[in-house]
Amino acid sequence: MPTILIAFSKINIHAPYHASVEAARQMPEGGRILIIGSVNGDRMPVAGMAAYAASKSALQGMARGLARDFGPRGITINVVQPGPIDTDANPANGPMRDMLHSLMAIKRHGQPEEVAGMVAWLAGPEASFVTGAMHTIDGAFGA
Numbered sequence: 001m002p003t004i005l006i007a008f009s010k011i012n013i014h015a016p017y018h019a020s021v022e023a024a025r026q027m028p029e030g031g032r033i034l035i036i037g038s039v040n041g042d043r044m045p046v047a048g049m050a051a052y053a054a055s056k057s058a059l060q061g062m063a064r065g066l067a068r069d070f071g072p073r074g075i076t077i078n079v080v081q082p083g084p085i086d087t088d089a090n091p092a093n094g095p096m097r098d099m100l101h102s103l104m105a106i107k108r109h110g111q112p113e114e115v116a117g118m119v120a121w122l123a124g125p126e127a128s129f130v131t132g133a134m135h136t137i138d139g140a141f142g143a
Helices: 003-026 050-073 097-102 112-123
Strands: 032-036 076-082 134-137
Touching: 003 032, 003 050, 032 050, 032 112, 050 076, 076 112, 112 134
Parallel strands: 032 076, 076 134
Antiparallel strands: none
């Protein structure tokens, strides 16, 4: 197995799985588990990123399966899938800007605060019936 695939699997599959199972074991009924995935779990517009995309896609099946496991205790688990967000790793004025924006309906990088708003809602009481779902916030990058 390629080293890069093993590395992405450890970081993006094994770690969230074990953290989610342990968190659910210790949390009270009605708790919330949120996993930060990526729109690249659904769409990969560039070459050379198959291992990363595969690891992010795996989060989708994992969350759906764990939703069944945790649901009887009212614990929800959801995946937030950001698209291009203005961060140090992917700055809005970076070299990928024009290519990324050409694939988006909203021609800008999202802001971390926009992702935080979705996370806050999913962590709150209004989202108690939302589980096993993917929540994409990407300016229609994946549309």
